[in-house]
Amino acid sequence: MRLKYYTLPLDPELLMQKKEHPGCTLKQSVGHHLHLIITTAFGEMQSDVDFGNSIWDHDFDNLTARTRQQEWMKESLIQAIRKHEKRLDAIKVDVLVKQEEVNALTTERRVKKRLDINITARLTATSEDITFRDSFFVSPLSYS
Numbered sequence: 853m854r855l856k857y858y859t860l861p862l863d864p865e866l867l868m869q870k871k872e873h874p875g876c877t878l879k880q881s882v883g884h885h886l887h888l889i890i891t892t893a894f895g896e897m898q899s900d901v902d903f904g905n906s907i908w909d910h911d912f913d914n915l916t917a918r919t920r921q922q923e924w925m926k927e928s929l930i931q932a933i934r935k936h937e938k939r940l941d942a943i944k945v946d947v948l949v950k951q952e953e954v955n956a957l958t959t960e961r962r963v964k965k966r967l968d969i970n971i972t973a974r975l976t977a978t979s980e981d982i983t984f985r986d987s988f989f990v991s992p993l994s995y996s
Contacts, residue, residue: 857881860888878975879982882939886971886984889932905932907967907990922947929969940973940982954989964989 858881859874866873876884893908895901906928925947933943948968971984 860884878939878977879980882937882975882982883984885937886933887986889936890929890969890986891988903932903936905929922949925949925967929971933971933973939976941976942972942974944972946970952989966990 855878857876857878859876863873889903889905890907892904894904894906897903905925907925926945929945929947930943933940933945946969948970950966950968951963952966954962954964966987966989968987969985971986972981973984974981
């Protein structure tokens, strides 16, 4: 039996109307799930308080060295992916933290912390290599 994978976010309205929810490929499904793991803090998902990662514990940390922050984030993401994304093995994560100037709606210029995340892994079902990239601003979170 071939599994069906669904896009995120789920649209409950379609389900209540008994309509078909849009599907996606295995790679796309893994990508959606990785994005969800990355952007979820521990305790944020009530049904599983261990889902997520500790990036958000260091969101406003401006005192710790950037290389140390990157290592914490990398280790947290590797552990979270190993625990919650069983469709992958040979997982490698790279995290780059950098300061970037962001134009605000006012004349003020703001500097925000930007995370660039690169995940390489192998799909266990097909032994196919995949690469997932995500980047966003934190403190507070905003997508680029």
